[in-house]
Amino acid sequence: MAYYSGFVAAVPSANKEAYIAHAKGAWPYFKKQGARRMVECWGEDVPHGKQTDFYRATGAKDGEVPIFSWIEWPDRETCDKAWAAMMSDPDMQQMPQMPFDGMRMFWGGFAPIVEQGESRPGSYVQGFVLAAPAEKKQAYIDMARSATEMFERFGATHQIECWGEDVPRGKVTDFYRATEAKDGEVPLFSWIEWPDRATCDEAGKKMEAEMEGMEMPEMPFDGMRMFWGGFAPVMDERA
Numbered sequence: 001m002a003y004y005s006g007f008v009a010a011v012p013s014a015n016k017e018a019y020i021a022h023a024k025g026a027w028p029y030f031k032k033q034g035a036r037r038m039v040e041c042w043g044e045d046v047p048h049g050k051q052t053d054f055y056r057a058t059g060a061k062d063g064e065v066p067i068f069s070w071i072e073w074p075d076r077e078t079c080d081k082a083w084a085a086m087m088s089d090p091d092m093q094q095m096p097q098m099p100f101d102g103m104r105m106f107w108g109g110f111a112p113i114v115e116q117g118e119s120r121p122g123s124y125v126q127g128f129v130l131a132a133p134a135e136k137k138q139a140y141i142d143m144a145r146s147a148t149e150m151f152e153r154f155g156a157t158h159q160i161e162c163w164g165e166d167v168p169r170g171k172v173t174d175f176y177r178a179t180e181a182k183d184g185e186v187p188l189f190s191w192i193e194w195p196d197r198a199t200c201d202e203a204g205k206k207m208e209a210e211m212e213g214m215e216m217p218e219m220p221f222d223g224m225r226m227f228w229g230g231f232a233p234v235m236d237e238r239a
Contacts (some may be wrong), residue, residue, distance in 0.1 A: 001071055001075065001111065001112070002112060003073045003075050003078070004070045004071065004072055004077060005070060005107060005111045006107060006109075007069040007070065007105060008057060008068060008069075008105065008175075010058035010105065011065055012061075014063070016065070019165070022050065022098060023038070023040045023235050027235075029095075030086075031237070033081070033085055034079075034234060036083075038072075038237045039235065039236050039237075040067060040234050040235040040236075041232060041233050041234065042067055042232050042234045043066040043067060043229055043231055044231060044232045045197070046065075046164065050102070051229050053229075055109075055198045057129065057173065057178035057227065058178075058180065060104075060155075064100075066193070066231075068231045070191075075224070080109075080166070083238065097133040098164070102129075103171070103173075104173050106177075107211070108164055108168065108175050110165060110189045111165065112162050113161050113163045114144040114145055114160070114161040115160045116159045117156065117159060121233075123157060123195070124195075125191050125192070125193055125232075126194070126229070126230055127189075129175065129178060129179060129189060129228070130179035130188050130190075131182070131185040131187050132185060132188060133185050135184070136170050136220035139220035140188075140221060141206055143217075151192055151203070159189060159191075162188060164189070172215070173183065174189035175189070179227075180225050181225075200230060
């Protein structure tokens with residue numbers, strides 16, 4: 001089963017091209033270790049939230065843009081071996097300095113629990129980060145599955161929900177701080193892909209109109225601590 005390394009960071013807008021070049025330079029190392037794909041997405045429509053958002057999560061400064069990225073591995077075993085190998089690889093020590101504050105980047109390992117459709121290069125990405133109680137995992141899966149038909153009906157081409165399996169605590173930022181996770185809660189890293197931003201924006205309007213006046217069912221997580229945004233892919237490399 002596929003396994004994902006998910007990343008969230010904030011990059012100075014002036015360093016966009018340098019960030020893309022840095023990511024492209026890193027891809028050969030991940031590919032050598034067995035990665036199947038690496039996708040880097042640049043924030044285009046990332047709202048400020050009332051309680052949590054990508055800006056708070058990354059401690060973003062003025063002029064910085066959130067990024068949402070992932071590396072796809074064939075399985076967790078390959079991923080774990082790759083990270084261990086890369087940490088001792090002298091070539092990795094020769095990588096140029098990152099064009100952003102790496103101390104405010106956070107990441108983790110995630111296993112897909114719901115997937116619908118097919119991921120396509122160039123898709124516009126809606127990225128989501130949240131935390132759900134471990135004992136409500138099945139309830140979360142059921143809820144996510146029930147929503148796939150609606151997203152697909154409004155034009156989504158790929159939907160994936162990923163459950164945290166190896167999510168480290170960070171010194172400055174991490175998925176737990178970002179979602180204000182409580183004891184027993186597990187971070188999730190998920191996204192929906194659309195053909196383009198226009199389709200995504202139109203889908204949002206249609207869904208809002210369709211659900212107007214409807215009583216929302218109780219969610220198996222605290223929606224106030226979920227945050228999301230719209231991202232455009234700036235790099236998509238495949239083995």
